[in-house]
Each structure stands twice: as structure tokens, then as C-alpha cells.
Amino acid sequence: MKRVFNRNCVVLSCVAAALLGSGCTLDRPTVHVDSIAALRQAIANAPATGQTIVLAPGRYRQVRQIIIHDRDRLTVTGSTDDFNDTVISGPGINDQRVRSNIVVDASKHVTIAHMTLENTAYHGVQVDHDSDNFVARNLKTWDNGESGFKVTSPSYARGDESYSDDGLIENCLIGFSGTGQRSVVEGIDIVGGNGWVIRGNRLENILKANGHAAYAVFAKGNASGTVIENNQVFNSSVGLSFGGGGTGAKFFRDGDTTYETRGGVIRGNRVYGTHDTGIYLNKAHDFKVHDNIVINARRDSTAIAVRYPQSRGRIYSNTVNARILRRDGARASIFRNETVAESPAHPRSAHRMID
Known part of the structure; x- marks a missing residue:
């Protein structure tokens, strides 16, 4: 059976809510990061109640996939509403070292927003294994093979x-x-x-x-x-x-x-x-x-x-x-x-x- 969530709302910070166009005012914790390593760590440490991770503007070189596994109610977003400001770039469209920029696996209510995902061998985002209610908003996915x-x-x-x-x-x-x-x-x-x-x-x-x-x-x-x-x-x-x-x-x-x-x-x-x-x-x-x-x-x-x-x-x-x-x-x-x-x-x- 599919997992069913308690639908009680938790509050997003005002900045994150505005970026994501959310009509919900909730208190989901927000973490600011400025590197791929810090982003991976924030995903790994995300609580079961959910978290918003804000990635600072910049161009980030990616050498392996970012995997969101068994992390519900997680949001990963750039810090502005311009997807050109925050770029996660793989090694190239024909370089098999990075198949996807981001993989969402067995994770419900994941949102990815306001960034560019580019230059991978296969996908910008792959969604797999009972990852219901996924949202992509204002992304640029470019030159994913x-x-x-x-x-x-x-x-x-x-x-x-x-x-x-x-x-x-x-x-x-x-x-x-x-x-x-x-x-x-x-x-x-x-x-x-x-x-x-x-x-x-x-x-x-x-x-x-x-x-x-x-x-x-x-x-x-x-x-x-x-x-x-x-x-x-x-x-x-x-x-x-x-x-x-x-x-x-x-x-x-x-x-x-x-x-x-x-x-x-x-x-x-x-x-x-x-x-x-x-x-x-x-x-x-x-x-x-x-x-x-x-x-x-x-x-x-x-x-x-x-x-x-x-x-x-x-x-x-x-x-x-x-x-x-x-x-x-x-x-x-x-x-x-x-x-x-x-x-x-x-x-x-x-x-x-x-x-």
C-alpha cells in the first residue's frame, strides 16, 4: 500500500514560501548551503517532518549524482526566482560518470525549483519508486543526454x-x-x-x-x-x-x-x-x-x-x-x-x- 501522510501543515519560511509559490504558511526548517557537498549533507540530515534546502547562487560542478532517497517533504531550491542564478552542471552530455543531476527515489512530496540542471549523460531529474507528489517548478534542464x-x-x-x-x-x-x-x-x-x-x-x-x-x-x-x-x-x-x-x-x-x-x-x-x-x-x-x-x-x-x-x-x-x-x-x-x-x-x- 502507498504510505499516507498526516496532512497537518507544518510552516515554510516566508522567503521559501514566496519562491515556491506556496499558499501554505508553515514552519518547515530551512537550511542554506553553498556547495554540492553541503547540499548532499543537508539532504542526508533532513528530518522526517521535512526541510527546505536553499542553494546559494553560483555555478556548481557535479561529479556524481545527487540522490534523494527516503526523504519526504523535502524542497531543494535556488535562492532567487531566476534559474540562471543557480546552476548544477555535470561533466557533459556524453560523459557517463553522471547519469542524472538529481535522482528522487522512494521520496514523497519532493519539490525542486529555481535552478538549472545540465550536462549529464541521461537525465536532469529521474523520479522513481513510489515518489508521489513530486513537483518541479521553474527549472531549466539542458543538454541531458x-x-x-x-x-x-x-x-x-x-x-x-x-x-x-x-x-x-x-x-x-x-x-x-x-x-x-x-x-x-x-x-x-x-x-x-x-x-x-x-x-x-x-x-x-x-x-x-x-x-x-x-x-x-x-x-x-x-x-x-x-x-x-x-x-x-x-x-x-x-x-x-x-x-x-x-x-x-x-x-x-x-x-x-x-x-x-x-x-x-x-x-x-x-x-x-x-x-x-x-x-x-x-x-x-x-x-x-x-x-x-x-x-x-x-x-x-x-x-x-x-x-x-x-x-x-x-x-x-x-x-x-x-x-x-x-x-x-x-x-x-x-x-x-x-x-x-x-x-x-x-x-x-x-x-x-x-x-
Whole structure:
């Protein structure tokens, strides 16, 4: 069973609360640090009731992963609201010594905010093993070889306690100076997680070096209830997806391979200049895709594609300049979409964002 917390609020310091946009006024202890070694120590010493760790402005060289393991209600934040002021930088996108800047493992209610995480072989942040209610806010994840964010679980897992649910990634900048470098490349990858919200992020250059498909944002592996809203995607292979390129059988939540996703909404996003498909739905059940702008780089590409008989849902009130396509027996209601003649690079005025 999943662990359940006493929901009595403890108070954040006024500075930390303001930085994190918290509506809760609580007394969680705050520790200020100015080195990676001090950050690791503060994480190790964090009390069970939680702690806020504020990392001073600066550029910090990282030679091994920062691991948050079995530390609930922990916040790690830069000390200003500019993610460029506090930078944790690994040895490089192809240097295997640092796979991820930060790994969150078996830790609930962890927040990481207001900093840059960059130059690792695989991920900016990896969230694993029942790390529910994770929050990323105002981060820049840049030149991480595979993805900015990776949400994973053990192979052949069963039961809610194996999965990380109800996370939030918002107002982050995610991407690459050139392309990703691993065999799979994504901006945000949610495998088997329920109830994740991906909101208000900007994703750039989510591309594979060999030109094969990469995904700016996707959920898959029998994930459910995903909300992808108000994001902007620029110059990427595939923009937003339920199902991605498919999931290996051992990674499906509870071993149920019927659908890649259940429920879920993709709404209010702007997707510009994708090299393949703007929005892709692969074995996605009971989805809604609406109020998006998808302006592709090529007229012969696909704005929105829904594929396979397991896919069923509604695609409506989108603005596109390329085709909306049902493939391989997919069942979807497609209505009230607008096709525009022009292909502006940044059609910012034509779209109503979802509140």
C-alpha cells in the first residue's frame, strides 16, 4: 500500500514560501548551503517532518549524482526566482560518470525549483519508486543526454507502491543546444505514472542525432489521468504524445498492456515546427485533445495522428496547418478543428490559452 501522510501543515519560511509559490504558511526548517557537498549533507540530515534546502547562487560542478532517497517533504531550491542564478552542471552530455543531476527515489512530496540542471549523460531529474507528489517548478534542464525528466518504475512491478503518481512539472525550460545523444530522447517521459500534470513548460530542440523520432512530452506504459496543458514546443521531432513509440511489456503499470494511456487531456498547447507529428496518440484510450495550435514545419507532415484500434477519444477545436489523421483502425471523433493556410513560425495571437 502507498504510505499516507498526516496532512497537518507544518510552516515554510516566508522567503521559501514566496519562491515556491506556496499558499501554505508553515514552519518547515530551512537550511542554506553553498556547495554540492553541503547540499548532499543537508539532504542526508533532513528530518522526517521535512526541510527546505536553499542553494546559494553560483555555478556548481557535479561529479556524481545527487540522490534523494527516503526523504519526504523535502524542497531543494535556488535562492532567487531566476534559474540562471543557480546552476548544477555535470561533466557533459556524453560523459557517463553522471547519469542524472538529481535522482528522487522512494521520496514523497519532493519539490525542486529555481535552478538549472545540465550536462549529464541521461537525465536532469529521474523520479522513481513510489515518489508521489513530486513537483518541479521553474527549472531549466539542458543538454541531458536522454531527457530533462524521466519518471520510471521497477520492471514487472505490481501495486501502487511501485509507481510515482500525482506529479507536477510546470514553468520549466527543457531542451538541447543541438540534439539528444542517447538511443531514446525525450523532454519529459512519464512511464506508468498516474495523475501527472505537465503545465506551462517550454521545450526546444527535442531531436535525436540520427534523425529518428524523439518526443518533447509523453506519457505511456498504462499511465492514466495525464494532463498536458499550456506548453510550448519548438523545433522538435514529435511534439506531445500519449503512448509515444510504445512501451516494453515489462514496464507497463501492473503488467496491463491493453492501453498505453487511459483518460488524459492535451489542451491549450502551442506546437511549432515539428519534424514528424505535432500530437501523436498511440493506443490512447478515452483521451481529449482540444484547443491546441499545431503549426508544422512541412505541409506534408501530420499535425495530429491517432493510431491503432485501442485508441479512442475526441480531437476538437484545434488550429492546424497540416492534416489530422486516423491510422490502423483508430477510433476518434474529429470535429470543429480549423485548418489555416499560412505557416507562421510563431502564431502567438490566434490562440486562447486554457486557464
